[in-house]
Amino acid sequence: MPQQRSRRPLSAGLGAGLLALTLAACGGGSLGGEEEDGGSAGGEGGGTVQVGLVVPQAGVYTPLGTDMRNGWDLWLEQNGGEMAGYTVETVTADEGEGPDTGVPAVQRLLTEGQVDAMVGIVNSATALGVAEQVTEAQIPLIVANAGAGPITGEASSPYVWRTSFTNAQVAAAMGEHLAAEGIGPVYVMAPDYAAGQEVVAGFTQAFEEGGGTIAGQALTPFGTTQDFQPFLSGIQSSGAAATFAFYAGGEAVSFVQQYADFGLKDSIPLYGSGFLTEGSVLDAQGPAAVGVRTSLHYSTELDNEDNAAFVQAYQDAYGTLPTVYSVQAYDAANVLARALEEAGGTGGDAITQALDGLGTIDDSPRGPWSFNGQTPEQSIYLREVADENGTLVNSVVSDLGVFPQP
Amino acid sequence: MAGWFDANLVSILNGFAIGALLFILAVGLSIVFGMMDVLNLAHGAFFLVGSYLAASFVAGGSWTGFLTALGLAAVIGLLAGGVLSGLTEPLARRPILDQALLTLGISLIVAEVLSIVYGNDVRSVPPPPGLDGSTDVAGNAYPTYRLLLIGLGLLLALVVWLVVERTSVGALVRASVADREMVSAMGIDNRKVKVAVLGIGSLLATVAGVLAAPVYGARPGLDETILLLALVVVVIGGLGSIRGALIGALVIGQVESLGRALLPDLASFILFGTLALVLIVRPRGLFAGKVAHA
Numbered sequence: 001m002p003q004q005r006s007r008r009p010l011s012a013g014l015g016a017g018l019l020a021l022t023l024a025a026c027g028g029g030s031l032g033g034e035e036e037d038g039g040s041a042g043g044e045g046g047g048t049v050q051v052g053l054v055v056p057q058a059g060v061y062t063p064l065g066t067d068m069r070n071g072w073d074l075w076l077e078q079n080g081g082e083m084a085g086y087t088v089e090t091v092t093a094d095e096g097e098g099p100d101t102g103v104p105a106v107q108r109l110l111t112e113g114q115v116d117a118m119v120g121i122v123n124s125a126t127a128l129g130v131a132e133q134v135t136e137a138q139i140p141l142i143v144a145n146a147g148a149g150p151i152t153g154e155a156s157s158p159y160v161w162r163t164s165f166t167n168a169q170v171a172a173a174m175g176e177h178l179a180a181e182g183i184g185p186v187y188v189m190a191p192d193y194a195a196g197q198e199v200v201a202g203f204t205q206a207f208e209e210g211g212g213t214i215a216g217q218a219l220t221p222f223g224t225t226q227d228f229q230p231f232l233s234g235i236q237s238s239g240a241a242a243t244f245a246f247y248a249g250g251e252a253v254s255f256v257q258q259y260a261d262f263g264l265k266d267s268i269p270l271y272g273s274g275f276l277t278e279g280s281v282l283d284a285q286g287p288a289a290v291g292v293r294t295s296l297h298y299s300t301e302l303d304n305e306d307n308a309a310f311v312q313a314y315q316d317a318y319g320t321l322p323t324v325y326s327v328q329a330y331d332a333a334n335v336l337a338r339a340l341e342e343a344g345g346t347g348g349d350a351i352t353q354a355l356d357g358l359g360t361i362d363d364s365p366r367g368p369w370s371f372n373g374q375t376p377e378q379s380i381y382l383r384e385v386a387d388e389n390g391t392l393v394n395s396v397v398s399d400l401g402v403f404p405q406p
Numbered sequence: 407m408a409g410w411f412d413a414n415l416v417s418i419l420n421g422f423a424i425g426a427l428l429f430i431l432a433v434g435l436s437i438v439f440g441m442m443d444v445l446n447l448a449h450g451a452f453f454l455v456g457s458y459l460a461a462s463f464v465a466g467g468s469w470t471g472f473l474t475a476l477g478l479a480a481v482i483g484l485l486a487g488g489v490l491s492g493l494t495e496p497l498a499r500r501p502i503l504d505q506a507l508l509t510l511g512i513s514l515i516v517a518e519v520l521s522i523v524y525g526n527d528v529r530s531v532p533p534p535p536g537l538d539g540s541t542d543v544a545g546n547a548y549p550t551y552r553l554l555l556i557g558l559g560l561l562l563a564l565v566v567w568l569v570v571e572r573t574s575v576g577a578l579v580r581a582s583v584a585d586r587e588m589v590s591a592m593g594i595d596n597r598k599v600k601v602a603v604l605g606i607g608s609l610l611a612t613v614a615g616v617l618a619a620p621v622y623g624a625r626p627g628l629d630e631t632i633l634l635l636a637l638v639v640v641v642i643g644g645l646g647s648i649r650g651a652l653i654g655a656l657v658i659g660q661v662e663s664l665g666r667a668l669l670p671d672l673a674s675f676i677l678f679g680t681l682a683l684v685l686i687v688r689p690r691g692l693f694a695g696k697v698a699h700a
Contacts, residue, residue, distance in 0.1 A: 058521075059526070059626070060526065060625075060626055060627055062521075062525075062526035063525075063526055063527050192673075192674065218670050218673075220673060221673050221674035223627075223631075224631060224634075224674070225673075226621075226622050226631065227420070227424060227621075227662065227663065229416065229417065229420045229663060229667075230417055230420070230662075230663050230664070230665075230666035230667035230670070230673075231666065231667070231670060231673075233413075233414070233416055233417050233667045234667065234670055237413060249528060249625075250528045250623065250625040250627070250628070253528045253530055253623055253625075254622070254623065257530060257623075261540060261547075261549040262416070262540070262546075262547055262548070262549070263540055263546070263547025280527040280528065281528055283527075284527065284528045284529060284530040284623065285530065286530060286532070
């Protein structure tokens with residue numbers, strides 16, 4: 001058993017490496033500028049476009065990086081490695097865990113590589129940290145995960161776009177929903193760092209505007225909280241009718257398990273931002289997660305044709321279910337291709353202008369969405385963790401409506 | 407008072423569970439540092455090895471798997487301690503910082519190897535059958551496995567105390583903490599003692615890793631978090647003192663549990679606040695042994 005497990009990350013890494021090599025080889029081969037691919041509508045054809053893919057390849061966010069890499073590769077594979085007739089050359093850089101590794105990685109791409117655009121970025125601090133350099137270099141950056149509001153809010157740049165979500169957007173949808181349901185007082189919990197605070201603020205505002213009351217809130221020390229019991233006691237004594245929580249990664253696993261272990265799951269239902277039960281953490285949470293309800297802009301269980309085809313293709317290629325992270329990178333490839341199609345060149349300004357005029361993206365696995373203020377205006381779904389023949393999935397309960405960045 | 411006690415009973419109980427776990431972890435670190443002057447920063451990485459062993463063998467949640475993981479962890483811990491002893495030997499006459507750097511390097515390598523072998527996903531480990539539910543404690547649900555941890559921690563504390571206070575091996579341990587040169591002058595081979603002490607110390611780390619797996623799971627980065635807690639326990643308790651490690655672990659357990667429940671707004675500060683307080687009042691820890699080294 002352990003050997004079998006160990007093979008997965010290794011082979012995934014090897015596969016990604018091989019693919020990168022093949023892509024690079026293809027890119028080199030077509031540098032000559034053959035015109036035969038120019039048939040696709042509006043494309044210049046023949047040339048190459050170099051895209052820097054900045055995702056974590058080491059550290060705690062590696063699983064997210066792998067999912068994003070897979071989403072990106074899958075799109076390219078489905079489209080013959082081309083965007084609007086350009087052969088895509090992917091240059092991968094390791095984002096690492098935080099800005100201390102992520103910012104230099106982007107810097108290196110900007111100075112050494114000849115990238116025409118960049119895609120990726122898991123960490124919000126990294127996304128904010130590189131905005132200035134990206135703007136200076138006039139290279140478009142399509143953020144495929146980082147959810148901090150300021151990235152496309154007060155710290156926005158015409159060159160920084162986003163295909164993922166904003167923290168408050170996802171939380172506000174749940175706040176509105178729970179207030180409309182009249183669920184009673186809600187206790188709010190999140191880790192004490194920027195994203196956690198944005199989620200708490202987004203949820204609280206929407207929930208109170210809808211007429212709900214907050215029973216209490218706890219911001220737990222980020223990254224050092226192993227044991228949530230002290231805070232769970234606070235929930236019990238607050239008289240809350242439900243809990244809304246935002247955690248990701250290891251904290252999400254501990255939180256959901258301990259919420260069940262300490263007997264809260266049955267008496268005080270658990271709601272959350274979708275990352276609480278997304279991706280690999282869901283498998284680790286096991287039965288403790290069943291019944292947890294979350295809001296997010298994607299679920300593998302979404303009932304639309306594009307999603308069915310995407311999930312099937314993803315499973316065939318990687319032998320595992322896609323995650324929201326894969327979709328965000330997949331969509332980043334999609335919008336970049338669409339923009340190149342319109343841009344008539346690979347210049348930064350041409351691409352960003354084209355991104356601005358894309359309108360509705362109608363073939364995304366998450367359903368139709370569009371850019372509003374350079375970040376998605378999209379449907380947020382209410383999901384519930386269900387056990388389907390031994391596999392935990394986020395089944396879709398309802399569509400909570402279309403939300404812009406708050 | 408009774409009402410307050412009732413409301414915080416689970417937090418207090420939980421403080422004992424965390425304290426018990428921290429004791430198992432920290433006592434090894436404390437003995438190794440106190441006796442051998444080796445600041446073993448690989449202690450957290452050894453702990454994580456135990457956690458991943460548990461993740462490998464307890465997949466289906468069986469006693470066999472759990473006990474296999476425990477046994478393997480014990481053997482691996484002993485061996486790792488022996489290897490560490492050999493590696494630190496050439497540095498024995500060098501400043502303590504050199505050894506700390508060596509063990510830090512080892513911990514980074516071990517953590518990286520674990521990440522390559524197991525990937526970076528978070529693993530959770532179910533408690534063995536029969537202990538995976540919750541027990542009713544005065545009307546509150548409390549995870550059964552954590553109750554067992556409290557018992558195990560106290561049992562181990564008793565065993566360690568008996569060995570150290572009542573046996574000739576224990577006398578050697580106490581003598582080594584007090585004055586290692588004198589012990590060696592009396593004809594006792596220091597290197598053998600070192601191998602044994604490091605072996606036992608590392609064994610306690612890997613075993614603690616297995617025991618903690620159903621509570622904390624196994625994930626990259628856990629080694630550093632846990633090492634930090636263990637270091638705080640050792641500093642608070644005093645180096646080389648079994649009693650200090652026990653009291654330190656129980657204090658930190660309560661601070662992390664009851665303290666956070668009572669003062670949730672100070673949650674990030676309260677651990678190091680306690681540490682600072684102890685260092686101001688008793689700079690050498692609550693129960694510092696008569697450590698002879700300068």
